[in-house]
Amino acid sequence: xxxxxxxxxxxxxxxAVAPPxxxxxAAGGDHEAESTSDKETDIDDRYGDLDSRTDSDIPEIPPSxxxxxxxxxxxxxxxxxxxxxxxxxGILTLTMISLFFLIIYMGSFMLMLLVLGIQVKCFHEIxxxxxxxxxxxxxxxxxxxxxxxxxxxxxxxxxxxxxxxFATFVQREEQLQFLIRYHRFxxxxxxxxxxxxxxxSLVKKHYRLQFYMFAWTHVTLLIxxxxxxxxxxxxxxxMIWFLVPxxxxxxxxxxxxxxxxxxxxxxxxxxxxxxxxxxxxxGFFSTVVFGFIAAYVLSKYQYFxxxxxxxxxxxxxVTECEPSELFQLQSYSLPPFLKAVxxxxxxxxxxxxxxxxxxxxxxxxxxxxxxxxxxxxxRAFKIKDFANTIPGHGGIMDRFDCQYLMATFVHVYxxxxxxxxxxxxxxxxxLVLQPEQQLNIYKTLKMHLIEKGILQPTLKV
Amino acid sequence: xxxxEVKADGETASDSENRAExxxxxxxxxxxxxxxxxxxxxxxxxxxxxxxxGILTLAMIAFFFIIIYLGPMVLMMIVMCVQIKCFQEIxxxxxxxxxxxxxxxxxxxxxxxxxxxxxxxxxxxxxxxFFTLVQxxxxLRILSKYHRFxxxxxxxxxxxxxxxSLVKKHYRLQFYMFGWTHVTLLIxxxxxxxxxxxxxxxMIWFIVPxxxxxxxxxxxxxxxxxxxxxxxxxxxxxxxxxxxxxGFFATVLFGLLLSxxMSGYRCFxxxxxxxxxxxxFTVDCEPSDLFRLHEYNIPxxxxxxxxxxxxxxxxxxxxxxxxxxxxxxxxxxxxxxxxxxxRAFKIKDFANTIPGHGGIMDRFDCQYLMATFVNVYxxxxxxxxxxxxxxxxxMxxxxxQQLHIFSTLRSHLIDKGMLTDATED
Numbered sequence: 096x097x098x099x100x101x102x103x104x105x106x107x108x109x110x111a112v113a114p115p116x117x118x119x120x121a122a123g124g125d126h127e128a129e130s131t132s133d134k135e136t137d138i139d140d141r142y143g144d145l146d147s148r149t150d151s152d153i154p155e156i157p158p159s160x161x162x163x164x165x166x167x168x169x170x171x172x173x174x175x176x177x178x179x180x181x182x183x184x185g186i187l188t189l190t191m192i193s194l195f196f197l198i199i200y201m202g203s204f205m206l207m208l209l210v211l212g213i214q215v216k217c218f219h220e221i222x223x224x225x226x227x228x229x230x231x232x233x234x235x236x237x238x239x240x241x242x243x244x245x246x247x248x249x250x251x252x253x254x255x256x257x258x259x260x261f262a263t264f265v266q267r268e269e270q271l272q273f274l275i276r277y278h279r280f281x282x283x284x285x286x287x288x289x290x291x292x293x294x295x296s297l298v299k300k301h302y303r304l305q306f307y308m309f310a311w312t313h314v315t316l317l318i319x320x321x322x323x324x325x326x327x328x329x330x331x332x333x334m335i336w337f338l339v340p341x342x343x344x345x346x347x348x349x350x351x352x353x354x355x356x357x358x359x360x361x362x363x364x365x366x367x368x369x370x371x372x373x374x375x376x377x378g379f380f381s382t383v384v385f386g387f388i389a390a391y392v393l394s395k396y397q398y399f400x401x402x403x404x405x406x407x408x409x410x411x412x413v414t415e416c417e418p419s420e421l422f423q424l425q426s427y428s429l430p431p432f433l434k435a436v437x438x439x440x441x442x443x444x445x446x447x448x449x450x451x452x453x454x455x456x457x458x459x460x461x462x463x464x465x466x467x468x469x470x471x472x473x474r475a476f477k478i479k480d481f482a483n484t485i486p487g488h489g490g491i492m493d494r495f496d497c498q499y500l501m502a503t504f505v506h507v508y509x510x511x512x513x514x515x516x517x518x519x520x521x522x523x524x525x526l527v528l529q530p531e532q533q534l535n536i537y538k539t540l541k542m543h544l545i546e547k548g549i550l551q552p553t554l555k556v
Numbered sequence: 557x558x559x560x561e562v563k564a565d566g567e568t569a570s571d572s573e574n575r576a577e578x579x580x581x582x583x584x585x586x587x588x589x590x591x592x593x594x595x596x597x598x599x600x601x602x603x604x605x606x607x608x609x610g611i612l613t614l615a616m617i618a619f620f621f622i623i624i625y626l627g628p629m630v631l632m633m634i635v636m637c638v639q640i641k642c643f644q645e646i647x648x649x650x651x652x653x654x655x656x657x658x659x660x661x662x663x664x665x666x667x668x669x670x671x672x673x674x675x676x677x678x679x680x681x682x683x684x685x686f687f688t689l690v691q692x693x694x695x696l697r698i699l700s701k702y703h704r705f706x707x708x709x710x711x712x713x714x715x716x717x718x719x720x721s722l723v724k725k726h727y728r729l730q731f732y733m734f735g736w737t738h739v740t741l742l743i744x745x746x747x748x749x750x751x752x753x754x755x756x757x758x759m760i761w762f763i764v765p766x767x768x769x770x771x772x773x774x775x776x777x778x779x780x781x782x783x784x785x786x787x788x789x790x791x792x793x794x795x796x797x798x799x800x801x802x803g804f805f806a807t808v809l810f811g812l813l814l815s816x817x818m819s820g821y822r823c824f825x826x827x828x829x830x831x832x833x834x835x836x837f838t839v840d841c842e843p844s845d846l847f848r849l850h851e852y853n854i855p856x857x858x859x860x861x862x863x864x865x866x867x868x869x870x871x872x873x874x875x876x877x878x879x880x881x882x883x884x885x886x887x888x889x890x891x892x893x894x895x896x897x898x899r900a901f902k903i904k905d906f907a908n909t910i911p912g913h914g915g916i917m918d919r920f921d922c923q924y925l926m927a928t929f930v931n932v933y934x935x936x937x938x939x940x941x942x943x944x945x946x947x948x949x950x951m952x953x954x955x956x957q958q959l960h961i962f963s964t965l966r967s968h969l970i971d972k973g974m975l976t977d978a979t980e981d
Contacts, residue, residue: 276936277936279932279935279936280932280933280935280936280937283928283929283932287886287925290889290893290925291886291889293893294791294889294892294893294896295789297791297892297896299790302896302897302899302900303900303901305896305900306896306897306900306901310735310736310739311735313739313742314735314738314739317738317742364720365724366719366722461712461716464715464716464719467719467722468715468718468719471719471722471727471730471731472727472731474727475727475728475730475731476728476731500712500715503708504708507704507705507708508705510704511701511702511704511705512705521946521949521950521953521961522961522964522965524946525946525961525965526965526968528946530969530972530974533965533968533969533974534969534974534975536946536947536965537962537965537966537969537975539947540947540950540958540961540962540965541962543950544958544959544962547955549955549958549959550959550962
């Protein structure tokens with residue numbers, strides 16, 4: 096839902112930078128030179144212009160080729176262009192949703208792979224934009240370095256996750272033990288190797304470009320990789336913590352669009368002219384209701400509710416447990432005004448549904464800021480879409496822009512309000528200690544458990 | 557070491573990065589105090605520069621010693637101030653590069669993000685080390701229980717302010733400054749917190765690495781000055797292989813000697829703890845195994861050279877070899893990175909805080925990676941997880957989880973032979 100911002104720009108021949116427009120002439124209709132006083136000093140410094148002036152020297156990213164499959168084109172050849180676009184978006188939306196359901200059915204492991212695939216694609220999309228902005232294809236080593244850093248950071252994060260959740264599996268294998276124990280050191284050494292390669296690859300005339308790409312890579316890693324790992328940690332808490340937030344964001348997207356389409360009148364923010372207050376508020380209420388209902392439906396099934404565990408005997412992920420009290424129906428007495436409206440005294444709810452209200456609220460109120468951020472980013476670098484992967488929808492990043500903050504919020508929410516420390520991590524750290532320390536802790540724990548009555552003194556556990 | 561500006565030579569207009577004919581971005585004003593100026597007015601300009609640098613070096617080292625004497629609390633404050641100054645220096649460079657003084661809100665936002673990230677990190681540290689203090693005070697307890705949530709909320713507010721502050725004609729600039737701020741925070745704030753973590757391990761883990769880097773700087777310069785011939789890397793033409801290798805050996809030796817001297821004193825060797833009764837930091841403990849003299853057999857190769865059969869060393873000295881090696885081999889890459897950065901943005905120094913030396917960042921550029929390395933080294937090779945923290949986490953678990961962990965621990969101990977069924981009860 097982006098306003099098109101094509102600008103006429105004077106591209107230089109080949110890949111060369113366009114010469115700076117003469118002083119006093121505003122490039123294009125609505126972008127002015129940043130500050131005239133600095134033009135004198137930077138007149139020969141192309142990158143000074145690049146940095147300080149707004150958007151004037153960057154050529155337009157070439158228009159996206161149409162990747163709609165032939166089938167769809169033939170089926171829709173009869174309709175007018177506007178409806179055709181609408182149909183393509185609609186069909187692709189349904190396809191994506193079905194794909195989503197299919198993957199959920201296939202289980203947690205497939206979901207993890209999917210998250211990893213999406214992360215790699217998002218990284219690729221953002222880095223490609225960086226290459227285009229800085230025309231840095233020719234830089235030596237840089238593509239290799241960016242992918243290498245992606246690999247390092249992923250190795251670090253996956254190593255931390257694997258060590259936590261696969262503790263039993265890891266204890267068995269000797270080589271894995273070694274890798275886990277010195278995991279931080281190994282990751283740091285790998286990162287350092289990349290850092291030193293970067294320093295050694297600095298080429299005399301391209302310093303600034305290389306530093307920009309270095310920073311661009313790091314910020315991209317910060318955004319995409321950390322978010323994707325928080326998503327996976329949420330997933331391990333229970334698939335419901337993965338499904339409800341993502342669905343709430345998707346629902347908010349769709350219902351805000353629909354409300355805006357039918358009732359939209361007051362614009363919301365200058366950054367995205369198509370968004371309206373009616374869409375925003377309507378989307379908020381529908382998302383809360385949707386989240387409430389989805390939470391109710393999903394809370395019944397152990398498959399969604401139980402933490403994902405790795406069982407070494409069956410060598411696969413299982414989701415079987417006694418549902419925690421969050422997911423057991425409880426009776427709540429309604430406050431008086433709701434009593435009058437609904438005519439009932441008590442209602443049976445899962446406590447999780449109360450939490451889902453918080454999640455949906457965040458998805459509707461703050462999630463759109465992620466979308467505005469992405470819109471601003473696209474405006475700043477004058478691209479219509481991040482990439483062209485999905486016909487009618489743009490790139491993967493376009494679909495996930497509102498999800499940026501959601502995963503972090505859910506993770507922070509879970510750690511603050513829902514669960515305490517991770518038991519397998521505590522266990523793993525216990526096993527790493529020195530034997531004397533372990534013995535001391537064992538005695539302390541034993542005393543504590545006997546005090547609390549959890550352990551009977553005479554019972555051999 | 558700050559490198560002089562490299563003159564543009566024969567670069568044509570079609571190059572993707574042209575050197576400006578104009579003066580570098582920040583012209584350094586002469587900040588040398590009047591006193592020094594008068595005292596050195598007789599000497600020639602080259603020697604004057606040398607003397608200014610020398611005097612300031614000694615002043616900084618003396619300052620360093622004073623701070624160490626004053627104790628951990630003051631050291632923490634100094635680390636925090638250095639961090640803030642470094643952040644300010646780098647952000648100012650960003651402002652100058654992007655001419656973005658006029659952008660609405662941006663200065664406020666950068667400092668706000670610095671505050672948020674510091675709040676997050678200090679909150680995590682405080683919760684770990686001041687555990688008993690925090691549990692006593694009710695407001696602190698709530699703050700620490702929901703610490704992540706509060707930090708995230710504060711960060712989100714900054715993020716939303718950023719989005720709302722996007723101005724139509726300045727999107728790119730604003731995104732650049734946003735990215736610049738975040739990368740700076742990543743570098744500066746995380747390093748400074750790792751430094752403080754190292755400090756809490758024991759002041760020796762703070763002093764030895766920093767001294768090794770400083771020593772390497774000085775030694776490499778001296779060796780290069782007297783023996784330098786083969787250039788090391790195009791990025792810093794003044795560095796030479798002779799300086800590099802000479803500095804390496806000198807630093808390793810220095811590290812060995814320094815650790816020998818320091819390992820004898822409790823105040824350096826003991827972890828910093830917060831004492832509830834006296835409401836202050838104490839460094840008092842039984843020195844761990846690392847800091848007790850052991851006897852080592854010298855391998856035969858060195859026996860013939862030195863003529864001793866055994867030598868008494870602290871095990872920490874072996875670790876100091878690793879630390880000094882890192883300081884000499886990889887530390888300089890931090891310096892090259894900073895040189896490249898200064899070349900890229902055409903500045904001579906980060907700022908002009910210290911006469912003759914440039915800004916605070918210039919002094920700390922080689923330390924970038926050292927703090928992270930020491931922290932990772934300690935976490936991987938020296939200490940394990942903190943037992944009291946583990947017990948605390950254990951208490952927070954649910955009873956079934958506690959029982960599960962307890963029985964796993966029990967079977968593990970029995971396996972290892974530390975426990976037998978008979979020793980129960």
